Amino acid sequence: MTPARQTTTIGVSIPIPSPHGEFLQARRAEFGDPGAWQIPAHITLLPPTEVGVADYPAFREHCATVAAAEAAFDVVLRGTGTFRPLSDVVFIQVAQGVSSCESLEMALRSGPVTRALDFYYHPHVTVAHNVAPVHLDRAFDELADFSVTFAVEHFTLYELGTDQTWRPELDFRLGGQAS
Numbered sequence: 001m002t003p004a005r006q007t008t009t010i011g012v013s014i015p016i017p018s019p020h021g022e023f024l025q026a027r028r029a030e031f032g033d034p035g036a037w038q039i040p041a042h043i044t045l046l047p048p049t050e051v052g053v054a055d056y057p058a059f060r061e062h063c064a065t066v067a068a069a070e071a072a073f074d075v076v077l078r079g080t081g082t083f084r085p086l087s088d089v090v091f092i093q094v095a096q097g098v099s100s101c102e103s104l105e106m107a108l109r110s111g112p113v114t115r116a117l118d119f120y121y122h123p124h125v126t127v128a129h130n131v132a133p134v135h136l137d138r139a140f141d142e143l144a145d146f147s148v149t150f151a152v153e154h155f156t157l158y159e160l161g162t163d164q165t166w167r168p169e170l171d172f173r174l175g176g177q178a179s
Contacts, residue, residue, distance in 0.1 A: 062111030067172035
């Protein structure tokens with residue numbers, strides 16, 4: 001008999017809608033990122049966080065409360081940025097919608113599950129991580145002209161599977177309920 005899990009690893013993010021999310025995920029794979037197919041394209045609101053099984057229902061309720069209090073908003077993704085030399089990451093920049101992302105991030109981390117951050121919160125979409133510098137440079141250059149606008153009407157609670165793949169569990173509609 002397998003013992004019951006005492007914790008689960010969760011994350012909360014804004015998924016990048018089709019076809020843009022799939023495009024960015026495929027490009028991430030082309031740059032050699034080993035996690036490309038395990039991590040859907042997204043803007044992180046709560047990074048990977050261990051949650052006790054007993055605390056998980058309260059956190060889901062907290063997500064619903066946060067979502068109900070926030071209005072839908074538009075995001076513009078435009079151009080590339082990097083965290084180098086601090087971290088070998090290239091990303092697509094959030095050019096519009098930053099303050100709404102920041103508001104959601106702060107609210108989500110203030111509930112029954114708290115999470116200290118290793119770095120200040122900077123909303124973005126990772127397109128290359130854990131790859132050689134030449135591939136980071138390619139990602140930075142080849143996606144420099146990327147631009148898309150979309151409406152954010154929900155955020156998603158993800159769970160990390162035992163296979164290290166992130167899977168959506170619940171969507172929380174802004175100004176509404178979980179779906």
